[in-house]
Amino acid sequence: MYLSRFRINTRRPGARRLLASPQNLHAAVMSSFPHLLPATSAGPLPSAEGPRVLWRLDHNAAAEVFLYVGSPDRPDLTHLVEQAGWPAAAAADPDNPGWQTRPYAPFLDRLTQDTTWAFRLTANPVHHIRRKDDEPIKRTAHLTPVHQMAWLLDRQERCGFRICEKPNTKRLLPGGTTHQKAVHHGDRYELIVRDQRNLSFAKSRSDNAPGRKPVTLVAVTFDGRLQVTDPDLLRHTLVQGLGKAKAYGCGLMTLAPLPATSERTP
Structure with a gap:
C-alpha cells in the first residue's frame, strides 16, 4: 500500500478541468497505474476484501488544493504534473517529481488499540427512504450537519474506531443537547463537518446527450479525533474506504498524530 500527495496548481487550465468533474479526476487518478485497464467508465472493480484505489481532494485554501491517493501500487503522476502541476520545477529537480x-x-x-489520532474523511453520507408507501426505496443524501455526523457515528464501531467525546469542560451545551429531543452531535464529539459540496457531472461524454441525467451526489469533509477500538477493522477501513461514491473522491480516511500537548480524551 502507498499514500501519495499531489499539490494542484489551480491556475492551470488542466487543473480547472479536473477540478470541475470528479469523473475526469477519477479517470486521471486511475491512469496513474499502468497495469490497470479501464474496463468500465467507473474504472476497474476491486476485490471484495483487497485494498482499492481511493482518492480525496483537500481544499485548504483557494490556491492550496491537495490530491491524496491511497493505492495498492505506487502511482506515476507524471501526467498530472504536466496537466495540473508545476512541470518546469519538477524537471529542474530530479529528486522531486512533483508529488510525494x-x-x-x-x-x-x-496501529494499536486505544491509541488516539486526528483524522480527516471526505464521504457521501446517504440513507435509504420511501416517502410514500407505494414508492420504491431511494438512496438520498443527508443534508444537515447533525444528520451527517449521525451517519458517521452509526458506522464508527464496525469500522474499528470511536469518535472522541469532548470533556464536559469543553462543551458549550449542557449534556451536549440543543433541546430535550435532539442531540447536538457537534457539541458532544470532537468532530466537525465542513466543505459540503453538491456535485453534478456527466459520467461520460455520451452522458452529455440531451435527456441524459447527470450524476449527482453530496460530499462533505469530516475533521475530528478518534480512538482505535479494533486495529484490524480500522486498517480495512483505511484501505477499502468508507461509504459510497468512492470512485468520485469519497471514502478515503487519513490519520495524523495529535500534537504532543493536546489533551487525548477517549
Missing part, C-alpha cells in the same frame, strides 16, 4: 509517495503498510502495521 510513501509506503503505507508500515504505518498501518503500527
Whole structure:
C-alpha cells in the first residue's frame, strides 16, 4: 500500500478541468497505474476484501488544493504534473517529481488499540427512504450537519474506531443537547463537518446527450479525533474506504498524530 500527495496548481487550465468533474479526476487518478485497464467508465472493480484505489481532494485554501491517493501500487503522476502541476520545477529537480509517495503498510502495521489520532474523511453520507408507501426505496443524501455526523457515528464501531467525546469542560451545551429531543452531535464529539459540496457531472461524454441525467451526489469533509477500538477493522477501513461514491473522491480516511500537548480524551 502507498499514500501519495499531489499539490494542484489551480491556475492551470488542466487543473480547472479536473477540478470541475470528479469523473475526469477519477479517470486521471486511475491512469496513474499502468497495469490497470479501464474496463468500465467507473474504472476497474476491486476485490471484495483487497485494498482499492481511493482518492480525496483537500481544499485548504483557494490556491492550496491537495490530491491524496491511497493505492495498492505506487502511482506515476507524471501526467498530472504536466496537466495540473508545476512541470518546469519538477524537471529542474530530479529528486522531486512533483508529488510525494510513501509506503503505507508500515504505518498501518503500527496501529494499536486505544491509541488516539486526528483524522480527516471526505464521504457521501446517504440513507435509504420511501416517502410514500407505494414508492420504491431511494438512496438520498443527508443534508444537515447533525444528520451527517449521525451517519458517521452509526458506522464508527464496525469500522474499528470511536469518535472522541469532548470533556464536559469543553462543551458549550449542557449534556451536549440543543433541546430535550435532539442531540447536538457537534457539541458532544470532537468532530466537525465542513466543505459540503453538491456535485453534478456527466459520467461520460455520451452522458452529455440531451435527456441524459447527470450524476449527482453530496460530499462533505469530516475533521475530528478518534480512538482505535479494533486495529484490524480500522486498517480495512483505511484501505477499502468508507461509504459510497468512492470512485468520485469519497471514502478515503487519513490519520495524523495529535500534537504532543493536546489533551487525548477517549
